[in-house]
Amino acid sequence: MYTRRSALKLGIASFLVSLGSGVQSQDLDDTTVIVIGAGISGLAAGQELLRHGAKVIILEAGDYAGGRIRTDMSMGVPFEYGAGWIHGPSSANPIQKLATQIKAPTFLTDDNSLEVFGPDGTQLTDAEYQHIDDTYERLLRKLYLRVWNRDTRSIKEAIADLEPEVLNDPLGRWLLSAFVEFDIGAGIEDISAANAFADTAFEGDDVIFTEGYDTILAPLMSGLDIRLSTPVNRIAYGDDGVIVNGIPADYAICSVPLGVLKTNDIEFDPPLPTDLQVAIEKLGFGSVTKIALRFDKAFWDEKTQYFGIVTEPKGRWNYWLNYRTFSEENVLLGLSFGSYAPIADRMSQSEMTEDALAVLRAVWGEHVDEPNTVLSTHWSEYTNFRGAYSYPQTGGSTEQFEVFGEPVAERLFFAGEHTIFDYHSTTHGAFLSGRHAATRIIEN
Numbered sequence: 001m002y003t004r005r006s007a008l009k010l011g012i013a014s015f016l017v018s019l020g021s022g023v024q025s026q027d028l029d030d031t032t033v034i035v036i037g038a039g040i041s042g043l044a045a046g047q048e049l050l051r052h053g054a055k056v057i058i059l060e061a062g063d064y065a066g067g068r069i070r071t072d073m074s075m076g077v078p079f080e081y082g083a084g085w086i087h088g089p090s091s092a093n094p095i096q097k098l099a100t101q102i103k104a105p106t107f108l109t110d111d112n113s114l115e116v117f118g119p120d121g122t123q124l125t126d127a128e129y130q131h132i133d134d135t136y137e138r139l140l141r142k143l144y145l146r147v148w149n150r151d152t153r154s155i156k157e158a159i160a161d162l163e164p165e166v167l168n169d170p171l172g173r174w175l176l177s178a179f180v181e182f183d184i185g186a187g188i189e190d191i192s193a194a195n196a197f198a199d200t201a202f203e204g205d206d207v208i209f210t211e212g213y214d215t216i217l218a219p220l221m222s223g224l225d226i227r228l229s230t231p232v233n234r235i236a237y238g239d240d241g242v243i244v245n246g247i248p249a250d251y252a253i254c255s256v257p258l259g260v261l262k263t264n265d266i267e268f269d270p271p272l273p274t275d276l277q278v279a280i281e282k283l284g285f286g287s288v289t290k291i292a293l294r295f296d297k298a299f300w301d302e303k304t305q306y307f308g309i310v311t312e313p314k315g316r317w318n319y320w321l322n323y324r325t326f327s328e329e330n331v332l333l334g335l336s337f338g339s340y341a342p343i344a345d346r347m348s349q350s351e352m353t354e355d356a357l358a359v360l361r362a363v364w365g366e367h368v369d370e371p372n373t374v375l376s377t378h379w380s381e382y383t384n385f386r387g388a389y390s391y392p393q394t395g396g397s398t399e400q401f402e403v404f405g406e407p408v409a410e411r412l413f414f415a416g417e418h419t420i421f422d423y424h425s426t427t428h429g430a431f432l433s434g435r436h437a438a439t440r441i442i443e444n
C-alpha cells in the first residue's frame with residue numbers, strides 16, 4: 001500500500017492507541033477462545049486474551065504464522081510477500097510501537113525520489129513530471145469536492161466526467177495506476193469514488209523494515225498455542241458457545257481474509273446474518289503483484305528510490321523500488337496493480353520474469369542482464385487469501401466494513417483488516433481489529 005494520499009488526509013484525526021487495550025484485567029481463566037487465522041489480527045487478539053487468562057487456540061490453515069506479513073530473506077535482503085511499509089509510523093501507530101519495542105531497524109523511503117519514464121522509454125523532463133503531479137493533486141481535490149456520499153460512480157467513471165482527457169493520456173493512466181490503484185489495491189474501474197479516500201491515516205512518512213517485517217511477529221506469537229496446517233471448514237455457533245472443526249469453545253474469532261469469506265469454503269452454522277453476507281459480497285478484495293529481480297550489477301541510478309515506467313496495459317510493472325538505496329543488493333522490486341495484478345498472478349514465475357524484464361528493457365535496453373534470483377507473489381491465486389487487501393468497491397458502503405465489528409449471537413467475532421474501515425488494508429488496521437474483538441470478549 002502506498003500513501004501519497006496521506007498528506008491530504010492527515011489532520012483528520014489523531015488517535016492515541018496503546019499496545020494494551022486499556023481494558024481492566026479480568027479473569028478469563030475458565031474461558032476458551034478459538035481464533036481462526038494466525039495473521040497479525042488473530043495474533044493481536046490472542047495475546048490480549050492470553051493476558052486476561054483465557055485459554056486461546058489459534059487454528060491456521062497455512063504452514064507459517066503471520067499471513068500477509070511474510071518475509072523471505074534468501075536474497076540477503078527482505079523480500080516482503082505482503083506488507084512492506086509501516087504507513088504513518090507515528091508513535092500512535094501500534095506497528096511502530098512494536099518496531100520500537102523490539103528495536104527493529106527501519107528505513108525511511110523517499111516518495112519524492114522518483115524518476116518516471118514515458119511510453120518511449122525516455123525520462124520525463126521536470127516540467128512533464130510537474131504536470132503529472134499537478135494533475136494528480138487537481139484530480140484528488142475534484143474527487144473530494146465533487147463526489148458525494150451517495151455517488152455510485154467508480155473512480156474511472158467520475159474522472160471520465162470530471163477530466164476525461166486524463167484517461168486518454170498514457171501519463172494520466174500511469175498516475176492513476178501507480179498512485180491510486182497501488183494505494184487502494186484495485187482497478188480504478190472497480191473502486192467507489194465516494195468511499196475511496198474516506199478512511200484515515202497515522203502521521204509520518206512511510207518506513208520499511210531493513211531486517212524484515214516479520215521481525216514484529218515473535219512477541220505477538222509468544223506463549224500462544226498456534227496450530228499450523230489446520231484449515232477450518234466449519235464454525236457452528238449458538239447462545240452456549242461455538243464448535244470449530246469439532247472443537248468446543250466459549251467464543252470464536254474468525255480472522256480469515258475477506259477473500260476466503262467470499263469463497264464460502266468455511267461453513268457457518270447457522271448461516272451468517274444477512275447484513276454480514278451482504279458485506280462479504282459487496283466489499284472489494286483486489287490484488288497487488290510483486291516481483292523482485294536481483295542482478296549481478298546495477299544498470300540503474302543507485303540513488304533514486306523509485307522508478308515509474310509508463311506501460312500498457314495500465315498497471316503492468318509500472319512502479320519499481322530500488323533496493324540499492326538501503327542495501328548492497330542489486331535488487332529491483334516491480335509492482336503490478338489494478339486489473340493487471342490478477343493477470344500477473346496467474347503467470348508462472350518465468351512468464352512473469354519475461355514480462356517484467358520487457359518493461360525494464362524498454363527503458364534500459366541491453367543493459368538489462370538476466371537476473372540471478374527471482375522471487376514473486378501470486379496473491380489472488382493463494383487459496384488461504386484470494387487477494388491482497390480489501391477496498392471500497394462500487395455498490396458497497398463504508399458501513400459494511402463496520403458490520404464485522406459486531407458479534408454474532410454474542411459468541412462469534414470477526415477480526416482482520418477488512419473489519420475496520422478507517423484503517424482497512426493495513427497491518428495497523430488488522431492489529432487494532434484483533435484487539436477490538438478481544439476487548440469485546442473480555443467485556444462480555
Ligand SMILES: Cc1cc2nc3c(=O)[nH]c(=O)nc-3n(C[C@H](O)[C@H](O)[C@H](O)COP(=O)(O)OP(=O)(O)OC[C@H]3O[C@@H](n4cnc5c(N)ncnc54)[C@H](O)[C@@H]3O)c2cc1C
Nearest residue numbers: 001037039040041061067068083084085232416417426427
Ligand atoms: C501485496 C501486499 C502488500 C501490502 N502492503 C502493505 C503495507 O505496505 N503496509 C501495510 O500496513 N499493509 C500492507 N498490506 C496489508 C497487510 O499485509 C494486511 O492488511 C494485514 O497483514 C492483514 O492481517 P490479517 O490478520 O487481517 O489477515 P492475514 O494476515 O491474511 O491473516 C489471516 C490468516 O487466516 C488464515 N486462513 C485463511 N483461511 C483459513 C482457514 N480456512 N482456516 C484457518 N486459517 C485460515 C490465512 O492463512 C492467514 O494466515 C499488504 C498486503 C499485501 C498482500
